[in-house]
Amino acid sequence: MKFMHKAALLGLASTALVSVAFTGTALAGKADNTIRFAYDQAPESVDPYFNNVRIGVIIGQHVWDTLVYRDPNTNEYKGQLATAWKQVDDRTIEFDLRQGVKFHNGEEFDADDVVYTLNFISKPENKVVTQNNVSWIEKAEKLDKYKVRLTTKEVFPAAIEYLAGPIVMHPNEYYEKVGPKGQNDRPVGSGPYKVTNYVPGKSITLEKNDQYFKDSPKPQPKIAKIEIRFIPDRQTQMAEVISNGIDFIMHVPKDQADQLEAVPSLQVVSGETMRIVFMQMNLLDGSPAPALKDERVRKAIIHAIDRESMVKNIVGSGSRVINTICFPSQFGCTDEGAMRYPYDPAKAKQLLAEAGYANGLNLDILAYRERNQTEALIGYLQAVGIKTNLRFLQYAAMREQVASNKAMLTHQTWGSFSVNDVSASTPNYFAFRSEDITRDSQVRDLLMKGNTSVDPQVRKDSYKGALKLIADKAYAVPLYSLPVYYVATSDLSFKAYPDELPRFWEMTWK
Amino acid sequence: MIGYILKRLGLALLVALAVSIIAFFLLRLSGDIAVAIAGEGAQDEDLRLIRQTYGLDRPLVIQYLDWLWQTIRGDFGTSIYFKTEVSKLVLEKLPTTIILGFSALGFALLISIPLGVLAAVYPNTWIDRLALGIAVVGQAMPNFFFALILVMIFSISLRWLPVSGSGTWLHFVMPTIALGYYVAPAFMRLIRAGMIEVLSADYIRTARAKGLPAGKVIFKHALRNAVVPVVALTAVQLGFLLGGSVVIETIFALDGLGYLAYQSITYKDFPVMQIIVLLLSVLYVLLTLASDIANAWLDPRIRVA
Numbered sequence: 001m002k003f004m005h006k007a008a009l010l011g012l013a014s015t016a017l018v019s020v021a022f023t024g025t026a027l028a029g030k031a032d033n034t035i036r037f038a039y040d041q042a043p044e045s046v047d048p049y050f051n052n053v054r055i056g057v058i059i060g061q062h063v064w065d066t067l068v069y070r071d072p073n074t075n076e077y078k079g080q081l082a083t084a085w086k087q088v089d090d091r092t093i094e095f096d097l098r099q100g101v102k103f104h105n106g107e108e109f110d111a112d113d114v115v116y117t118l119n120f121i122s123k124p125e126n127k128v129v130t131q132n133n134v135s136w137i138e139k140a141e142k143l144d145k146y147k148v149r150l151t152t153k154e155v156f157p158a159a160i161e162y163l164a165g166p167i168v169m170h171p172n173e174y175y176e177k178v179g180p181k182g183q184n185d186r187p188v189g190s191g192p193y194k195v196t197n198y199v200p201g202k203s204i205t206l207e208k209n210d211q212y213f214k215d216s217p218k219p220q221p222k223i224a225k226i227e228i229r230f231i232p233d234r235q236t237q238m239a240e241v242i243s244n245g246i247d248f249i250m251h252v253p254k255d256q257a258d259q260l261e262a263v264p265s266l267q268v269v270s271g272e273t274m275r276i277v278f279m280q281m282n283l284l285d286g287s288p289a290p291a292l293k294d295e296r297v298r299k300a301i302i303h304a305i306d307r308e309s310m311v312k313n314i315v316g317s318g319s320r321v322i323n324t325i326c327f328p329s330q331f332g333c334t335d336e337g338a339m340r341y342p343y344d345p346a347k348a349k350q351l352l353a354e355a356g357y358a359n360g361l362n363l364d365i366l367a368y369r370e371r372n373q374t375e376a377l378i379g380y381l382q383a384v385g386i387k388t389n390l391r392f393l394q395y396a397a398m399r400e401q402v403a404s405n406k407a408m409l410t411h412q413t414w415g416s417f418s419v420n421d422v423s424a425s426t427p428n429y430f431a432f433r434s435e436d437i438t439r440d441s442q443v444r445d446l447l448m449k450g451n452t453s454v455d456p457q458v459r460k461d462s463y464k465g466a467l468k469l470i471a472d473k474a475y476a477v478p479l480y481s482l483p484v485y486y487v488a489t490s491d492l493s494f495k496a497y498p499d500e501l502p503r504f505w506e507m508t509w510k
Numbered sequence: 511m512i513g514y515i516l517k518r519l520g521l522a523l524l525v526a527l528a529v530s531i532i533a534f535f536l537l538r539l540s541g542d543i544a545v546a547i548a549g550e551g552a553q554d555e556d557l558r559l560i561r562q563t564y565g566l567d568r569p570l571v572i573q574y575l576d577w578l579w580q581t582i583r584g585d586f587g588t589s590i591y592f593k594t595e596v597s598k599l600v601l602e603k604l605p606t607t608i609i610l611g612f613s614a615l616g617f618a619l620l621i622s623i624p625l626g627v628l629a630a631v632y633p634n635t636w637i638d639r640l641a642l643g644i645a646v647v648g649q650a651m652p653n654f655f656f657a658l659i660l661v662m663i664f665s666i667s668l669r670w671l672p673v674s675g676s677g678t679w680l681h682f683v684m685p686t687i688a689l690g691y692y693v694a695p696a697f698m699r700l701i702r703a704g705m706i707e708v709l710s711a712d713y714i715r716t717a718r719a720k721g722l723p724a725g726k727v728i729f730k731h732a733l734r735n736a737v738v739p740v741v742a743l744t745a746v747q748l749g750f751l752l753g754g755s756v757v758i759e760t761i762f763a764l765d766g767l768g769y770l771a772y773q774s775i776t777y778k779d780f781p782v783m784q785i786i787v788l789l790l791s792v793l794y795v796l797l798t799l800a801s802d803i804a805n806a807w808l809d810p811r812i813r814v815a
Contacts, residue, residue: 041776042773044590044591044592044593044777045592045593050593052548124559127559127563129548129556130556131555131556131559132556135555180593181593184593199765200592200594200599201592201765201769201770201773202676202765229674229675229763230763231674231763232760232763232769232772232773232776233674233760233761233763235658235661235761236661236673236674236761236762236763239658239661239662239665239666239673239674240673240674242666243665243666243669243673245665245672245673245674394546395545395546396542396543396545396546396778397542399542399545400542400545433554434554
């Protein structure tokens with residue numbers, strides 16, 4: 001009797017404790033004006049120059065500002081920390097800077113910050129992790145307190161695009177004192193949100209910057225707080241959104257997003273991203289698959305794949321079929337005049353027979369993500385008599401195989417770092433860089449001409465020529481763009497953009 | 511006894527060294543570390559810079575010996591990914607893992623001792639079968655799967671417990687159960703076997719004959735003796751729990767050593783990975799050693815073998 005009594009008391013007490021503790025943590029996002037955002041990967045550093053992951057870009061664009069802002073709806077460039085700019089000559093741009101902007105620590109923004117930041121990141125010894133984003137900068141000079149001159153190493157037409165993306169402005173006095181390590185420990189920027197708590201590898205909290213300058217093209221933030229937690233397990237993230245512990249997740253696979261759509265407290269929003277999917281075919285000397293040197297075999301492979309139906313059935317809404325190896329909104333990207341290869345398995349078989357492979361062909365395919373899509377590709381190839389052996393690898397291992405001429409077919413994807421210019425996409429695979437396994441010097445020359453000319457028309461024509469050559473000679477299989485699925489609490493109002501950047505500063509509650 | 515301990519200690523050192531060598535070379539076999547660090551779209555120039563920065567352009571043996579020498583001197587290096595000292599990172603995360611390890615152990619003992627005793631007192635009855643069933647399920651079910659079932663019940667359906675994180679003690683409840691349940695069967699079987707043997711001993715018959723209550727006979731006289739081998743097993747299982755928390759900590763996003771291990775594997779953060787592997791193997795070896803010594807002290811026959 002005594003035992004029973006004690007046990008009952010204990011049970012009651014613990015239930016009460018649990019429910020008290022639970023109501024303490026179960027406040028929905030809208031009630032405390034906070035978005036709880038879970039992401040599967042932690043950034044290596046919060047300083048945008050010292051990480052190369054998506055979440056780093058997201059945090060970077062909230063905590064810092066750039067000289068120029070690209071409106072994601074119109075792709076039009078607007079002044080952010082700069083108010084105006086002009087191209088003085090092929091390699092020189094001058095910027096007028098905005099006055100009255102303050103960093104989160106109170107430091108005033110002026111030419112010294114811009115000059116310091118640009119000169120710091122352009123020096124290789126400072127080891128900015130994505131050299132591609134900064135190596136085009138030669139130097140920056142102060143003309144007066146609010147005027148700066150930027151010189152590029154070579155003619156670099158995409159400069160404004162980079163200055164509207166990864167090139168954020170650091171406060172020079174603070175940065176000089178604390179360096180990249182200090183900027184990671186206690187980040188200071190001028191953006192619409194400031195970092196108020198950061199536990200590396202675990203979580204980061206952003207709070208609304210009440211002093212954010214009124215003329216910024218980024219609207220004044222409405223949501224008071226963004227709590228970002230790093231949860232690597234997809235199942236756990238799903239359980240968190242279902243139980244309202246988390247308000248916002250992204251990169252949800254299509255099948256799981258379809259399931260979550262049924263939960264009344266959640267909404268699923270999808271949109272296109274700049275990440276394109278394509279297949280590479282190795283036609284270098286010493287290729288382990290000499291059959292791919294035959295143009296008919298390559299064309300047969302493209303004809304064999306039903307891209308429309310892949311987009312509809314497994315890739316998901318937001319995605320579209322592409323016909324050239326670049327993202328359609330990128331400057332210089334076009335499929336005009338380029339050869340198209342509709343789904344036609346009969347023709348594929350016929351082309352293979354003409355090339356002497358009537359009895360079929362064995363090939364390896366390398367892949368590193370979206371395995372279900374690779375498997376669909378394999379199915380289509382199998383149907384026309386090409387037997388493919390899947391080698392599913394880590395990205396690093398796959399890249400090594402491609403660069404060392406050991407690849408046959410690859411299922412490749414490329415996100416262009418969200419840079420809206422062909423110079424950030426096509427040249428990576430066709431301008432004789434390490435992952436170029438076609439190496440056509442005519443294609444390379446056209447791409448380089450596009451990369452280094454300031455005349456927009458010359459650039460467009462060169463890129464168009466290169467893209468047409470790649471398509472006509474069937475150097476690669478253009479597939480589709482990838483969509484991104486966001487799952488969020490249903491009372492949040494937001495929009496998806498192709499650059500995979502959720503803009504918390506413009507989100508509101510319904 | 512001293513000779514025995516020294517011999518075991520030497521062996522323990524060799525094991526730790528072997529583990530560190532295997533971990534080091536396996537890591538290098540899994541792909542180019544520089545490419546992994548540089549990430550998607552890195553240019554050859556980026557790779558060259560990274561190889562130079564981290565000394566990856568030197569021969570593997572030199573890299574290993576260099577690392578070993580630094581480690582022996584107590585310099586654990588800097589995390590490539592988080593850019594902080596490895597020792598600081600590990601010390602920050604260790605308490606969470608220790609709390610989880612001990613609470614899982616506590617949970618395992620809490621369910622295995624009563625179940626083991628019940629199964630031994632009523633051998634070959636439905637009670638014994640039930641206890642066996644619980645043990646088989648615990649051993650057979652992968653702990654990540656069990657963890658997800660717990661999440662479905664307690665977080666999604668009942669909404670009693672938070673899914674992930676490490677903010678309050680409530681965050682530890684499901685990880686503790688998921689991890690502890692997996693090791694409980696080993697204890698339970700040991701206790702059952704020990705109890706059955708002890709319960710048939712003469713002194714128990716004597717105790718019963720002199721009219722002691724059943725509870726006193728079982729708990730005071732029998733369990734005390736049956737529990738001795740469990741002490742030795744506890745040390746080994748604790749090592750397993752500390753190392754085995756990688757999956758559980760990752761699922762529940764518990765910010766401990768296991769989670770750090772997972773992150774360092776994902777990001778190819780080899781200085782962190784190597785220290786964690788070394789630390790866990792040393793811990794495991796030390797705990798095994800402690801259990802060997804305890805066994806030898808309890809049972810002199812082992813010392814000869």
